[in-house]
Amino acid sequence: MFEKDIERVLISAADIAARVRELGAALTEDYAGRELLLIGLLKGSAVFLTDLGRQVSLPVYYDFMSVSSYGQGAVSSGEVIIKKDLSQTIEGCHVLVVEDIVDTGYTLAHVLELLAQRKPASLKVCALLDKPSCRKITVGLDYIGFSVPDEFLVGYGLDYAQRYRNLPYVGVLKPEVYRGGQ
Numbered sequence: 001m002f003e004k005d006i007e008r009v010l011i012s013a014a015d016i017a018a019r020v021r022e023l024g025a026a027l028t029e030d031y032a033g034r035e036l037l038l039i040g041l042l043k044g045s046a047v048f049l050t051d052l053g054r055q056v057s058l059p060v061y062y063d064f065m066s067v068s069s070y071g072q073g074a075v076s077s078g079e080v081i082i083k084k085d086l087s088q089t090i091e092g093c094h095v096l097v098v099e100d101i102v103d104t105g106y107t108l109a110h111v112l113e114l115l116a117q118r119k120p121a122s123l124k125v126c127a128l129l130d131k132p133s134c135r136k137i138t139v140g141l142d143y144i145g146f147s148v149p150d151e152f153l154v155g156y157g158l159d160y161a162q163r164y165r166n167l168p169y170v171g172v173l174k175p176e177v178y179r180g181g182q
């Protein structure tokens with residue numbers, strides 16, 4: 001069982017579902033009378049985005065992009081590259097970028113800068129998890145699911161080496177798993 005790698009459950013599936021309902025209700029109210037384009041950053045945000053979209057009682061569209069950091073080293077340059085771009089133009093659209101977790105903030109800051117150049121009608125951010133103690137660059141988060149401590153988290157879309165995304169909760173990964181390599 002791969003759940004043996006989980007030290008503890010940080011946020012249960014029930015708590016996530018309750019918070020996602022609240023966020024969906026807030027979006028339904030805030031975007032009333034408009035259509036909303038949810039942009040997910042692959043792959044981590046896919047689970048959250050599809051659950052969130054179903055809690056919004058408005059016309060909702062989905063699109064996805066995939067970005068990655070240039071350096072995987074301890075010291076990030078903050079540069080990110082686009083591996084897969086959106087499938088549509090966003091000019092004039094009400095865009096909500098949906099992210100799984102904001103850590104240094106570099107990924108999101110870069111994506112926001114890029115999307116802003118494409119002239120959306122509005123551009124906001126909804127992050128399921130916020131690790132504020134790790135922030136290296138200021139980035140405004142309009143909707144936040146949970147603030148979390150500086151621990152390595154997996155589940156509900158979040159991975160370590162592409163694993164654990166399908167756990168229904170957010171858990172803390174045992175340090176020996178990532179210290180021990182494969």
Ligand code: IMP
Nearest residue numbers: 101102103104105106107152153158159
């Ligand atoms: P940032 O550019 O440092 O804010 O990077 C955010 C990205 O790093 C997220 O979208 C995740 O893919 C990844 N990430 C940051 N913290 C964690 C974590 O605790 N578990 C899994 N992935 C993480």
Ligand code: MG
Nearest residue numbers: 041042044100
């Ligand atoms: Mg991500």
